[in-house]
Amino acid sequence: MPRTNGQTHRAGYDEETRARLSADAAAIKARYPQERSALLPMLHLVQSEDGYVSPRGIAFCAAELGLTTAEVSAVATFYTQYKRHPNGTYTVGVCTNTLCAIMGGDAIWEELSDHLGIGHDETTDDGAITLERVECNAACDYAPVVMVNWEFFDNQTPDSAVALADELTAGHPVTPTRGAHSVCTFKEMSRVLAGFGDGRADEGIGAGGPTLAGTVLAREQGWVAPPFPADAEASTKTPARGTRTTKAPAASHAPKPGGEQSSAERPATTPGDVSPARRTTKKQSDDAKES
Ligand code: FES
Numbered sequence: 001m002p003r004t005n006g007q008t009h010r011a012g013y014d015e016e017t018r019a020r021l022s023a024d025a026a027a028i029k030a031r032y033p034q035e036r037s038a039l040l041p042m043l044h045l046v047q048s049e050d051g052y053v054s055p056r057g058i059a060f061c062a063a064e065l066g067l068t069t070a071e072v073s074a075v076a077t078f079y080t081q082y083k084r085h086p087n088g089t090y091t092v093g094v095c096t097n098t099l100c101a102i103m104g105g106d107a108i109w110e111e112l113s114d115h116l117g118i119g120h121d122e123t124t125d126d127g128a129i130t131l132e133r134v135e136c137n138a139a140c141d142y143a144p145v146v147m148v149n150w151e152f153f154d155n156q157t158p159d160s161a162v163a164l165a166d167e168l169t170a171g172h173p174v175t176p177t178r179g180a181h182s183v184c185t186f187k188e189m190s191r192v193l194a195g196f197g198d199g200r201a202d203e204g205i206g207a208g209g210p211t212l213a214g215t216v217l218a219r220e221q222g223w224v225a226p227p228f229p230a231d232a233e234a235s236t237k238t239p240a241r242g243t244r245t246t247k248a249p250a251a252s253h254a255p256k257p258g259g260e261q262s263s264a265e266r267p268a269t270t271p272g273d274v275s276p277a278r279r280t281t282k283k284q285s286d287d288a289k290e291s
Contacts, residue, residue: 009054018060021049025064028195036065039075041194043082048191052083081193083130087186088123090168093134093147094161100136104157105144109133111158112165128169130186141210142177149189151176179204 013021024045029038039061046057053076062069076082094109095101116124116131123130139145142154146161153164154177167174174183180200184192192198218224 009050009056012056013049013060017049021045021060022064024194024196025060029064031195036067039065039067039072040079043072043076044190044194047083047087048187048194051086051187080132086123086127088130089128089185090148090183091130091132091150091186092161092165092168093132093137093150095135095137095139095143095145095147096133097136099140100144103143108144108146108156108158108161112161115162116165124169126169128171129165141213142208148174148176148183149186151180151183152178154178176204178208179206 012018025038025042028041028045029035031041032038042061042064043053043057046053046061050057058069058072058076061067061072065072077084092112094105094112096105096109112131113119116129118124118129118131120131120133134147137145137147137152139152139154142152144156146153146156146164148164148168153161153174156164164174168183175181176183180203182200184198184200188198
């Protein structure tokens with residue numbers, strides 16, 4: 001696929017394609033109480049068809065959701081996962097966030113960028129690979145990490161990353177370190193992100209040894225998370241000195257989404273919970289009491 005400047009796909013979809021996309025759009029919209037809420041998966045649907053958020057895709061989303069093309073564009077240009085020009089078959093994302101960077105991510109990036117002859121958000125001339133610096137994928141325990149269409153390739157080196165890119169360029173199948181057993185194309189991945197599963201979500205392990213190490217250690221030591229304030233107040237027992245085990249939160253006090261004990265609404269328990277303005281007000285109040 002030759003590189004383009006994103007000026008393709010200006011004409012609308014043909015009748016058959018539009019009917020197919022409209023059926024998908026109806027399924028997406030049915031998930032939400034308000035149709036406009038369906039915009040994010042709709043944009044992924046467009047990418048699954050065109051390989052990026054095309055002008056005709058923007059017009060399609062606007063027509064389906066009762067939005068203006070300006071409103072659709074405003075959202076599509078905000079998130080980096082929405083591509084403004086045709087993407088390669090594979091997005092190779094090198095994590096250069098803090099931990100991966102110091103574990104070798106920066107070196108991997110330099111090597112891959114030199115090897116492929118492209119920079120961030122650029123695509124090889126054959127259309128195989130779009131290279132990206134990506135932020136933390138919550139896979140720091142396997143740093144440095146490279147993602148291919150959001151599948152994990154853990155503990156990479158510059159040499160292994162180049163070998164991976166060469167396999168992708170040659171059209172050979174590659175096997176992620178965790179999760180799905182194979183890597184699909186950018187368009188196929190975009191359809192999954194639109195909410196149409198491909199049946200591979202439960203393939204492979206989700207959490208390996210390094211991810212579970214903390215949990216295993218906590219269980220061995222009998223450590224649990226501290227209770228919520230209400231549970232602490234209800235507790236009448238004082239733990240023995242040096243005891244690191246605390247009573248697990250009672251089920252009746254477990255935070256519920258949107259409930260009073262959500263993190264946004266629970267009472268302040270530490271100085272860090274209080275905003276500078278509130279701290280000032282409290283200090284003024286305390287000063288007034290003392291005078
Ligand atoms: S810093 Fe790379 S996965 Fe977290």
